[in-house]
Amino acid sequence: MKKLLIALLFSFVSTSAFAGGHSPCGVTDGSIKILANEFTTYRIFMDEVKSCAGPSADFSVTHSVDHNKLQVAALSANPAEFSAKLVTNGSITTLMNDNLIRPLDDLVAKYGSALQDNQKIMIDGKIYAIAFMANAQHLWYRESILNDLGIAVPSTYEEVIAAAEKIKASGKMANPYAGAFKSGWNLGQEFVNMYLGHGGDFFKAGTAEVSVNNANGVAALNMLKRLTEVSNPDFLTQDTNAVKEEWESGNVALMHIWNSGAASLLDDEGDQMIKADTRLAPSPSVGGGMKPATTLWWDGFGIATNTSDENAEASFRALLGAATSTEMANANPNATIWLIDGYSPGDTAGPVVDAANRGATPYPSLPYMSLLHGALSTELVEFLQGNESAEKALADVEAAYVAKATEQGFL
Amino acid sequence: MPHRTFFWFFFPSGLAMLMFIGLPIISSFFQSLHIEPEQILMEVEKCDPFGCKTETKVDIEATNKLQEEQPLGRFNGLGTYGDRNHLAFDEIKEAWTNSSSIAEFTDILLNLPFYKALLFTLTFCFAVTPPVVVLGFIVALSVNTITKSLKGPTIFGVILPMIVTPLIGSLVLFWMIDAKGILGSFIQFLFDDPNLSLKSSSQLTWITLIIYGIWHNTPFAFVVFYAALQTVPQDPIEAAIIDGASRYERVRHIVIPHLYPVATFIILICLMDNFRVLEPIIGFAAEGVAQSLSWMIYNDLRSENKMLFGSAGATSMLTIIGVAILLTPVLIRTWREFRTER
Numbered sequence: 001m002k003k004l005l006i007a008l009l010f011s012f013v014s015t016s017a018f019a020g021g022h023s024p025c026g027v028t029d030g031s032i033k034i035l036a037n038e039f040t041t042y043r044i045f046m047d048e049v050k051s052c053a054g055p056s057a058d059f060s061v062t063h064s065v066d067h068n069k070l071q072v073a074a075l076s077a078n079p080a081e082f083s084a085k086l087v088t089n090g091s092i093t094t095l096m097n098d099n100l101i102r103p104l105d106d107l108v109a110k111y112g113s114a115l116q117d118n119q120k121i122m123i124d125g126k127i128y129a130i131a132f133m134a135n136a137q138h139l140w141y142r143e144s145i146l147n148d149l150g151i152a153v154p155s156t157y158e159e160v161i162a163a164a165e166k167i168k169a170s171g172k173m174a175n176p177y178a179g180a181f182k183s184g185w186n187l188g189q190e191f192v193n194m195y196l197g198h199g200g201d202f203f204k205a206g207t208a209e210v211s212v213n214n215a216n217g218v219a220a221l222n223m224l225k226r227l228t229e230v231s232n233p234d235f236l237t238q239d240t241n242a243v244k245e246e247w248e249s250g251n252v253a254l255m256h257i258w259n260s261g262a263a264s265l266l267d268d269e270g271d272q273m274i275k276a277d278t279r280l281a282p283s284p285s286v287g288g289g290m291k292p293a294t295t296l297w298w299d300g301f302g303i304a305t306n307t308s309d310e311n312a313e314a315s316f317r318a319l320l321g322a323a324t325s326t327e328m329a330n331a332n333p334n335a336t337i338w339l340i341d342g343y344s345p346g347d348t349a350g351p352v353v354d355a356a357n358r359g360a361t362p363y364p365s366l367p368y369m370s371l372l373h374g375a376l377s378t379e380l381v382e383f384l385q386g387n388e389s390a391e392k393a394l395a396d397v398e399a400a401y402v403a404k405a406t407e408q409g410f411l
Numbered sequence: 412m413p414h415r416t417f418f419w420f421f422f423p424s425g426l427a428m429l430m431f432i433g434l435p436i437i438s439s440f441f442q443s444l445h446i447e448p449e450q451i452l453m454e455v456e457k458c459d460p461f462g463c464k465t466e467t468k469v470d471i472e473a474t475n476k477l478q479e480e481q482p483l484g485r486f487n488g489l490g491t492y493g494d495r496n497h498l499a500f501d502e503i504k505e506a507w508t509n510s511s512s513i514a515e516f517t518d519i520l521l522n523l524p525f526y527k528a529l530l531f532t533l534t535f536c537f538a539v540t541p542p543v544v545v546l547g548f549i550v551a552l553s554v555n556t557i558t559k560s561l562k563g564p565t566i567f568g569v570i571l572p573m574i575v576t577p578l579i580g581s582l583v584l585f586w587m588i589d590a591k592g593i594l595g596s597f598i599q600f601l602f603d604d605p606n607l608s609l610k611s612s613s614q615l616t617w618i619t620l621i622i623y624g625i626w627h628n629t630p631f632a633f634v635v636f637y638a639a640l641q642t643v644p645q646d647p648i649e650a651a652i653i654d655g656a657s658r659y660e661r662v663r664h665i666v667i668p669h670l671y672p673v674a675t676f677i678i679l680i681c682l683m684d685n686f687r688v689l690e691p692i693i694g695f696a697a698e699g700v701a702q703s704l705s706w707m708i709y710n711d712l713r714s715e716n717k718m719l720f721g722s723a724g725a726t727s728m729l730t731i732i733g734v735a736i737l738l739t740p741v742l743i744r745t746w747r748e749f750r751t752e753r
Contacts, residue, residue: 183699236610236699237696399495407487
């Protein structure tokens with residue numbers, strides 16, 4: 001937590017040059033093939049990677065919202081389909097489980113003199129990834145709508161619901177709230193946020209034994225249910241990008257999505273009236289808890305194990321060039337919170353720093369977390385549709401997890 | 412044809428079938444009997460931008476060693492088939508003893524992933540196939556009667572739904588039935604309900620998927636029926652016209668009996684195709700409310716963690732058994748017809 005704050009506050013004080021070390025950019029040998037998620041900040045980052053790689057480099061990038069589903073299959077092949085993958089604290093665990101990304105210590109020693117220490121993701125003493133941005137989900141609101149109705153900016157989910165109901169009653173909007181509730185990873189993530197906000201723990205300490213069917217789980221589900229009642233009835237089909245479209249169409253006054261959404265919501269495209277009216281607020285807490293109901297994320301890159309050393313070095317150099325590019329960071333200060341040396345945070349960084357300050361937990365990077373996330377993704381739908389009780393849904397989640405974890409050898 | 416000639420005639424295709432269909436099935440079956448080796452966990456220090464802490468991680472070296480000793484994984488027999496995500500024997504037994512009524516038991520049964528998926532798959536199969544056969548026949552009859560100059564473009568238009576890739580077709584429709592899409596807002600206007608959304612409830616999503624299935628499959632039935640219509644003998648039809656038979660009577664008593672074997676063929680293929688329904692579920696983002704057996708396999712192989720080969724293999728085997736059961740009546744019938752013709 002502290003490290004992030006220190007990085008943010010002091011990052012613009014020092015600007016170190018490429019003291020010693022080799023300059024990473026201008027790659028001529030080896031091919032660079034990157035798999036990445038699809039959102040605007042990553043596009044900005046990839047443009048920089050491409051320009052760092054230089055015109056003579058063999059460069060390609062695949063942006064896909066299904067990147068997490070593709071990564072294991074694509075990197076397990078030998079030689080791997082991709083030489084590098086943009087990872088987060090959520091997706092790196094899966095790759096680590098199967099030894100699909102390689103330690104980067106030698107490459108960092110050769111090229112990484114411009115890296116800040118908090119960019120190095122160290123596991124068991126070795127560097128496995130280089131982080132370049134921090135992200136979190138938090139509240140967004142339309143200032144004029146809240147002002148017109150005399151609603152204060154909500155700081156708890158109970159207030160979010162009260163505000164949404166007031167907007168609904170005023171007739172301004174039919175479905176004033178939006179969150180990424182698409183069945184699948186997004187829905188699982190909403191539960192993870194809400195459950196952590198209630199102070200829950202996913203596993204019995206130190207084991208892979210799941211424990212979500214408890215009072216915290218039920219409370220988290222009931223809160224999600226109430227939020228979906230003030231959301232678009234199609235909520236089960238809306239992912240983050242769809243929610244952003246709803247926002248830009250002016251159908252929504254409150255939403256809980258990623259800080260990096262600023263890159264496309266606050267750009268010069270789309271309805272400028274809505275853009276001028278868009279405000280960012282800290283992530284609400286829930287159920288009387290102190291922690292905000294959100295998780296902290298870092299985004300970075302890892303290099304495939306099953307690729308040649310030549311390709312690995314080429315990919316590392318190009319990605320590192322972007323991950324240490326102060327110019328890119330300062331040219332797009334609001335695209336996200338860059339962890340890059342010399343970056344001065346823009347005015348959208350507040351909610352993420354606030355979440356870190358108030359003790360939000362990073363997304364759990366446990367080897368079996370993705371199995372639980374998968375179980376949450378499919379088993380909560382019936383509850384949200386009103387066909388099942390919260391206890392039953394959570395019992396289903398646990399049972400589905402146990403069956404999968406047993407097959408995977410965790411239990 | 413002498414048996415010997417037949418054997419050599421059939422041999423190349425038989426060999427190809429064995430290699431590309433038989434062996435993969437056997438390999439899936441073997442895989443389905445195994446589960447991953449035990450994962451050995453260790454505690455390590457992990458540092459990221461949010462600080463350092465001790466966390467659990469898979470001990471890669473130790474786990475890899477286990478993996479090398481047992482490349483297929485641990486032998487689990489039919490355990491995967493019986494677990495909760497497949498046939499769920501224990502859960503069913505428990506539900507049977509604990510539930511007070513048949514309705515309660517059915518509720519519990521249909522809440523289990525495999526049976527939930529089976530229910531949708533069967534519903535889809537049996538709701539889509541009959542309309543496809545009937546519609547395909549009607550369209551073929553109509554196209555057969557229009558003037559020659561218009562036939563080409565009409566046939567092209569009719570088979571268009573089959574030409575469009577299923578995933579693309581369903582995505583296009585997905586956006587059209589959106590509350591703000593052209594079809595979605597028309598339906599809202601029609602029923603005078605501004606909150607009506609085809610994506611919001613399970614029932615409406617199922618109906619949407621079924622309508623999509625009919626739309627997508629009808630051209631296939633049409634093509635086969637249309638080809639078969641060209642073989643209807645003209646003599647009996649002319650005789651019937653002279654005898655004063657109406658168009659309906661001619662179709663009912665001459666054309667339909669002639670096309671009977673073709674209809675059986677279409678039903679067979681349609682049932683088989685629809686039992687494997689997957690793309691529309693992905694295209695319509697309907698995973699939450701409509702899961703099919705193929706979707707279960709897809710999900711096991713594309714979830715956000717290690718691929719569950721054992722689980723996917725078991726579901727594949729169960730799907731093959733399902734298809735076999737489904738096709739038995741039709742196959743028996745075809746066999747009988749074959750015998751009587753001899």
